[in-house]
Amino acid sequence: MAVTPELQHTVGKSAGFSGTALHTGEKVTLRLHPAPVDHGIKFKRKDLQDEPTIDAKIENLKMVERATTIGEGSIRVHTVEHVLAALWAMGVDNAVVEMDANEPPIGDGSAQSYVDLIRKAGVIAQEEPRKFFHVRDTMHVESKTGTLIILLPDEKFRISCTQAGPNNQFSQFFSMEVTPAVFEREIAPARTFVYYEDVKPLMDKNLIKGGSLENAIVVRGEAVLSKEPLRFSDEFVRHKILDVIGDLALVGRRIRGHVVAVKPGHATNAELARAIAREQTRRSAVATPRTMPSGDGGLDIDQVMQILPHRFPFLMVDRIISFETETKCVGVKTVTINEPFFQGHFPGHPVMPGVMQVEAMAQVASILLFKLAKTTSRIGYFMSADEVKFRKPVLPGDTIFIHAELTKSRGERLAKAKCHCVVNDAIVSEAELMFTFLDK
Ligand SMILES: [Zn+2]
Secondary structure (H helix, E strand, C coil), rough: CCCCCCEEEEEECCCEEEEEEECCCCEEEEEECCCCCCCCCCECCCCCCCCCCECCHHEEECCCCCCCCCEEEEECCCHEEEEEHHHHHCCCEEEEEEEEECCCCCCCCCCHHHHHHHHHHEEEEEEEEEEEEEECEEEEECCCCCCCCCEEEECEEEEEEEEECHCCCCCCCEEEEECCHHHHHHHHHCCCCHHHHHHHHHHHHCCCEEEEEEEEEEEEECCCCCCCCCCCCCCCHHHHHHHHHHHHHHHHEEEEEEEECCCCCCHHHHHHHHHHHHHHHHHHCCCCCCCCCCCCHCCCCCHHHHCCCCCCCCCCCEEEEEEECCEEEEEECCCCCCCHHHHCCCCCCCCCCHHHHHHHHHHHHHHHHHHHHCCCEEEEEEEEEEEEEECHHHHHHEEEEEEEEEEEEEECCEEEEEEEEEEEEEEEEEEEEEEEEEEE
16 A cells, blocks of 8 residues: 555545444444545544534644544534544545544554554545645644643654653653554554543543443553553553644644654644644745736636625725635735724724624625625625634734635535635634525
8 A cells, every 4th residue: 555645645445344432332333435635534423414524624623631522513523533643644635534423433442443444445546736734943832731742844744752651650752754654563553541540530420431441551550451461562652642643633734844742642732733724824824926816816806896796885805816726715805094994993093893804704705605606696695603703903004815715515505614814924813604695
């Protein structure tokens, strides 16, 4: 199963297996399916109505206690890190992970069962190149509990990790380049380990019904309890690396850098993934051209006004400068002191109202909806805005780059868009918008 490093890959065919869910103790079946280029990894809840999917993206991270949980709306998928680590390290960029429960089968607490599954399904190259995150400057995150993760520039994706238990018991170190072969041999078999004092209260509350010595190593004082003997003398640090790979897969890009992790945990892994995603957004914003592309690459103001019914003072887009895909585009709005809203917001201290930025995002998203529906007879009405954040003030003289991406389009009626506004390479506002379609 040789993986061509430059191209995106998916699984060759669908394949599945069943096992026990860690938290509920119930039986769960997981199936992998091939997915098109630029799809990424998505989890599908086959047990729920409409079979919703959740993107394995850092924006969807919900919880990092003991395991990594992602979700959208009220839908959750727990304990995603081992299956994500296996997919990512074995070279799978695009796949649907379908499950009939809210977490994958725990297997033996390692990533072995997922690697076996990926081998069964095969890994095949696709036509598009992979997307990378090249580390340029050293980044780091740390926690009050002594965790430190540093990300250094490197041509390859490498992880060096140290692990130490209470009183520096079980101090271990392991360093590797993350390749499918090394992962399969050195990391995938390493099992989850837990401290007895940590799991005892959970067992008492019946919160880990599927937990047993079959799928975790339990450390109690000096004693190491497990069904089979340790698979490596440094199995703990290897499992820590497994979790780092799985959590960093949420970045959605192949990292080219060296992760140096001291006592890592899900919370700091996720924090690093978030920092990388933020840096990537900043770089994309910097790379955004300001001029009109030639051909069909953008829309000038006449074309914008043919699509949007809005007019002065409510037209909040000057031009569309790029359509990255059918569902993703960037608009530009140049803010001047002559904007009518500055007169009252606030006299002597002009700041662009946040609601106007949300309006700008909604207008750029509407243009995407129009391009997708290919009709101007219906218009997307803005229904709700979630996760709205205003991070920095927008002032006269600023140029706003309005990024919009359609994330969900449910039939003919509803659509959802993730948007953010960028000024001077920094995100100034963001929102998730919901639209419904009505005839004009
Ligand atoms: Zn783990």
